[in-house]
Amino acid sequence: MKVWPHRFRSAPRRALIAMLAVSATAIALTGCGSSDSGDDKPVVLTTFTVLADIARNVAGEHLTVESITKPGAEIHGYEPTPGDIRTASKVDLIIDNGLNLEAWFAQFVADLDVKHVVVTDGVTPIAIGEDAYQGKPNPHAWMSPLNVQIYVDNMVRAFGELDPAHAGDFRANGDAYKGKLQQVHSELTTTLSALPSNERALVTCEGAFSYLARDAGLTEKYIWAVNAEQQATPQQITSAIEFVRTNKVPAVFCESTVSDAPMQRVVEATGAKFGGTLYVDSLSDENGPVPTYLDLIKHDAATISAGLTGRTS
Numbered sequence: 398m399k400v401w402p403h404r405f406r407s408a409p410r411r412a413l414i415a416m417l418a419v420s421a422t423a424i425a426l427t428g429c430g431s432s433d434s435g436d437d438k439p440v441v442l443t444t445f446t447v448l449a450d451i452a453r454n455v456a457g458e459h460l461t462v463e464s465i466t467k468p469g470a471e472i473h474g475y476e477p478t479p480g481d482i483r484t485a486s487k488v489d490l491i492i493d494n495g496l497n498l499e500a501w502f503a504q505f506v507a508d509l510d511v512k513h514v515v516v517t518d519g520v521t522p523i524a525i526g527e528d529a530y531q532g533k534p535n536p537h538a539w540m541s542p543l544n545v546q547i548y549v550d551n552m553v554r555a556f557g558e559l560d561p562a563h564a565g566d567f568r569a570n571g572d573a574y575k576g577k578l579q580q581v582h583s584e585l586t587t588t589l590s591a592l593p594s595n596e597r598a599l600v601t602c603e604g605a606f607s608y609l610a611r612d613a614g615l616t617e618k619y620i621w622a623v624n625a626e627q628q629a630t631p632q633q634i635t636s637a638i639e640f641v642r643t644n645k646v647p648a649v650f651c652e653s654t655v656s657d658a659p660m661q662r663v664v665e666a667t668g669a670k671f672g673g674t675l676y677v678d679s680l681s682d683e684n685g686p687v688p689t690y691l692d693l694i695k696h697d698a699a700t701i702s703a704g705l706t707g708r709t710s
C-alpha cells in the first residue's frame with residue numbers, strides 16, 4: 398500500500414491560498430480531523446461514491462466517510478471545485494482508486510497536506526485492448542467483487558493506521574464485508590455463466606466491464622475505451638455495429654453516467670434491443686436502483702441477464 402504525505406510547495410500554495418481567498422467562506426487550512434461534522438471522528442474522503450460505500454462498510458461507526466463526486470457524476474474527467482479543495486484540506490485521509498481512473502487526482506492532491514491511499518494496490522490489472530489507451534491498465538477494477546476484497550484489505554490497513562484504537566473493528570467489518578463480496582461474486586458468475594454461449598457477449602458504451610466480463614465468461618465489446626476520451630467516432634460505432642451483427646448479439650447496454658445516444662445508433666442499425674442502463678462509475682442516490690456497491694453488481698448482473706435472454710430471473 399502506498400501512503401504519500403504531501404507537503405505544500407511554495408507556488409501551488411500561493412495559488413491555493415488565492416483560490417481560497419476569493420471564497421466568502423474561506424476556512425483556515427490548519428484544521429484537521431473534525432471537518433464540519435460536529436464530532437471528533439476522523440474523516441475519510443473518497444474520490445467517488447462506489448469507494449465511499451465500500452469504505453463505510455469497513456469504517457462502521459468509527460469514521461466519517463464522504464465522497465468528492467456525487468451520485469451520477471462523471472468521474473474520469475471531473476474538475477474539482479474550490480469547495481472540494483477546502484473540504485479535502487481538512488480531512489484525515491483521502492482514498493483514490495488509482496490505475497489512472499481519476500485523471501484529475503494527481504493535481505488535486507499535489508496542493509494538499511493530507512495522506513492518501515490507492516486502493517487498487519495489489520490488484521492485477523487488465524490491460525485496455527483498444528483506442529489511445531491500448532496497453533494501459535483498465536481502471537474499473539471494482540467491477541470484480543474479488544478485486545474489491547483487495548480494496549477492503551487496503552482500507553482495513555489504512556484505517557487501522559489512522560485510528561489504531563479501532564483497528565480490530567475495521568478488520569472484523571472488513572472480514573464480514575468480504576464474505577458478502579464473495580457471495581455476490583458467486584451470484585454474478587452463476588447468473589451469467591448460465592447464459593447460452595451465443596448470448597454471452599456484453600456490448601456497452603464505455604469499456605468498463607473487462608473485469609466483470611472476465612469473471613462471468615462474457616466476450617466484451619465497447620464503443621469507446623475510457624469516458625475521459627468519450628468521443629464515439631463513426632469508426633467506433635461502425636465497429637460496434639459489425640460486432641453485434643457478426644455475433645448476433647440480442648441486446649446492448651449503456652452506463653448511467655454517459656449519454657446512450659451512440660448506442661441507440663447501434664440499436665437502430667442492427668435491430669438489437671437496448672437492454673438497459675448499467676451502473677459502473679457511480680452509485681445512484683438512496684432512492685435509485687443502486688444505492689450501494691453490492692446493489693450495483695446485483696443490478697448489472699440481472700440487467701445483463703434479462704437483456705440477453707429476454708427473461709427476467
Ligand SMILES: [Zn+2]
Binds near residue numbers: 473537603605623677
Ligand atoms: Zn468509467
